[in-house]
Amino acid sequence: MNHRLEQIVKRFQQRPAAWEIADKQQLNGIFQRIAAKSRTAPPVVKMADYLGAAARELPVRIQEYELIVGSDIYEIDCCCEYGFFPNGGHYSADYRLPLQVGLGGMIARIDAIEPSTPETATNRKAMLHAWRSLSLLIERYADEAANLAEQENCRDRQVELRQIAENCRRLILDKPETFHQALQLTYFIQIFLHLEGLGSNSMSFGRLDQFLYPFYRRDRQCGRLTVEQAEELWMCFAEKVSYCDCSQNLVLGGYDTNGREAGNELSCLIMRAQAAVKMRQPSLSLRVTPQTGDEAWAAALTLAAGGFGMPSFFNDPVVIKALENTGAEKTDACHYAIIGCYEANVQGCTYGQTTALELSLPAVLLDFLKERQARQFDDFDTFLAAWKQFFIERYEQHYLPGYQLIRERYATQSASPFLAGILADCGHSGRLPEHYGAKYNWFGLNILGFGTLADSFYVIKKLVFDTGAFELAELIEQVRLNFPDESFYQRCRNLPGKYGTGNPESDELARGLSGFIAQVVLPRKLNHDVQLSPSLFRFLSDVYAAEIPATPDGRRLGERVSYGAAPTESAGATPTSLLRSAANLRTDLYANGTPISLTFPPELLADATGRRQTRSLIEAFFAQGGFHLQLSLQDADILREARACPEQHRDLLIRISGHSNYFVVLDDTLQQALIERAALGR
Structure with a gap:
């Protein structure tokens, strides 16, 4: 295994190879040919034709050390020019279904759909074409592996190639029988999801430890698979999925539908293997319950000690409650996946588009101050009530109509016939996910700058209404002019007791705001x-904020706004005060994510004491109501050195939310933000 691990790491560091570039160019050529030929056809027909052509024509390549085969090249240039629109990704399909019934079973299920309209008849035909095309691609890999085996001189590699050929031959139509075959089919499905996405990302694996465990357990019980062999297969899988999409989240452990801890031996094996191979994907997340065992905690903290931001930690009771509050049934909510970075969706049931929409809280506040600046307010409660009414009106009259148009564009200009087969209820009705066919038709609304908003209100409350240090009009003018008065700026920026410092007053203000915003959003549905x-x-x-004007919290034009559910960088928060404040928010109303990130020195997890303290910190945060915690072990000085001498730090992996990548490939703005936040412990 050590030799193969060396080959995996070496191969990944040398990418992209010339053949990868050539294959991408060929894929774009295939796309352009199909798109130009069928401009007037329905999107679902065009997509199925494109998938079929890709399956027939893309080169099949098997590298000399691979145990998992396939090539995931999913970038398409200028697809909108041809009337094609990407489906947006950011979902988690039902990988379990094809593992249980095989491709033959999938094709039979789709063939059994009784179309109720001409549209569903067209969809059914396209779905069949898409899934038969995957079967064709797998057959081509079976033939290639068999041919290579005949030419191979190394006995050991010949055996491996024959096994790959046998695996692929079975997967053409039959359901997988072994752990190796199940892992291989999962990767083939991922290839097709990415092809269909036309450059979209965050096709997240969800509860793969649950889906693969029956195969792993059976192989172990009959002596067909050792732990070491399973780890090696996982490392090969991790390498394959690391070539493209940087946000393929995979959750481990968590409750089953009966409220029992579902973590298993494979959950821990995956974390151990990921710690060894140090690949950037899949992005692992641990679903934490009060029953999460010592072995899972040990594996998670060992992985975290690697310093590349895995795993993220999610509080199962709170996440499940948030999904129920969004409209999911309890049994479905227990079966959640994390999408992309930290967005919870019901796996295999939800067309979630978790990053589809955005709303800037600083923008809404600044618009309010601009439009109402001449009005007099007797006290802060009156001021806050006026803003809340403004927020409701702006949300209903401006934002919601725009959101509706975005959702309608997907309904008319995107189509996912392959995904439809593994997304309830699409696979039964013949309706596409874009056509509102899924069991849960959700749309993610990403709300920016919560900490900036909370601190802005706190500054207004304390300095305008409580102490009378400034007139409201004076503060509004300073903000409009980007704080020309330095002392005024410092007074706002350095006001003690902001959100994140554990101050009950600012915490209660932030809690009220978090509840209010969610209770405006959740009841107001689209068509x-x-x-x-x-x-x-x-x-x-939050990082690329160059166009966001100054805000009352003491933030000037272009400075970063607050990240996720965290306080502003100027709040003076400590890790414990930050977590105490964040746990007080209405996280049970934000299934799509309330991220908190902390950065600690690399030596924190070097010994048993540090790991025990870290576990206690996470458990305490979750006991108080926290939703999610991302830990990074980074030294700001090392990041500065990597920025200055990138050639010496090519393998420095870093996780930004759920996006895992190498630090040296990030742009200057993002590198600087990560350095400064690491210095702050964020």
Whole structure:
């Protein structure tokens, strides 16, 4: 295994290979040819034709050390020019179903659909074409492996190639029988989901430890598989999924539908193997329950000690409650996946589009101050009530109509016939996910700048209404002019007791705001009963904030806004005060995510004492109501060194929310933000 591990790491560090570039160019050529030929056809027909052509024509390549085969090349250039629109990704399909019934079973299930309209008849035909195309691709890999085996001189590799050929031959139509075959079919499905996504990402695996465990257990019981062999197979799988999509989340453990801890031996094996191979994907997350065992905690903290941000930790009782509050049935909510970074969806049932929409809280506040600046307010409660009414009006009159148009674009210009086969209820009705066919039709609403909003209100409360240090009009003018008065700026920026410091007053203000915003969003659905699922984050918008004007919390134009559900960087929060404040929010109303990230020195998890303390910190945060915690072990000085000498730190992996990547490939703005936040412990 050590030799193969060396080969995996070496191969990944040398990418992209010339053949990868050539294959991407060929895929774009296939797409352009199909798109140009069928401009007037329905999107679902065009997509099925494209998938079929890709399955027939893309080269099949098997590298010399691979045990899991296939090539996941999913970037398509300029697809919108041809009337194709990506499906947006950010979902978790039902991987369990094809593992249980095989491709033959999937094709039979789709063939049994009784179309109720001409549209569903067209969809059924396209779905059949898509799934038969995957079967064709697997057959081509079976033939290639068999041919290579005949030419191979190394006896050991010849045996491996014959096994790969046998695996693929079975998977053409039959359901997998072994752990190796189940893992291989999962990867083939992922290839097709990415092809169909046309450059979309975050097709997340969800509860793969649960789906693969029966195969692993059976192989172990009959002596067909050792632990070491299973770890090796996982490392090969991790390498394959690390080539493209940087946010393929995979959750481990958590409750089953009976409220019992479902973590198993495979959950821990996956964490151990990921710690050894150090691949950036899949992005692992641990669903934590009060019954999560010592072995799972040990494996998770050992993985975390690697310093590349895995796993993320999620509080099962709170996440499940948040999903129920969004409209999921209890049994479905227990079966959740984390999508992309930290967005919870019911796996295999939800067309979630978890990052589809955005709302900037600083923008709404600034619009309110601009439009109501001449009005006099007797006290802070009156001021806050006026803003809340403004927020409702702005949300209903401006944001909701825009959100409706975005959702309708997907319904008319995107189509996912392959995904439809493994998303309830699409696979029974013949309706596409884009056409509101899924059991849960949700749309993610990413809300930016919660900490900035909370601190802005706290500054207004304390300095305008409580102490009378400033007039409201004076503060509004300073904000409008980007704080030309330095002393005024410092007074706002450094006001003690902001959100995140454990101050009961600011914590209660933040809790009220979090509850109010969610209770505005959740009842107001789009057409076709589409439920908006709110989150307190917008990926990277907190960093790329150059166009966001100054805000009353003491933040100037272009400075970063608050990240996720965390306080502002100027709040002076400690890790414990930050977690205490964040746990007080209405996290049970934000199934789409309320992320908190902490950065600690790398030596924290170097010994048993540090790991025990870290576990206690996470458990205490979750006991108080926290939703999610991301731990990173980074040294700001090491990051500075990597920025100055990238050639010496090519393998420095870092996790930004759920996105795992190498630090040296990030742009200057993001690198600087990560350095400064690491210095702050964020």
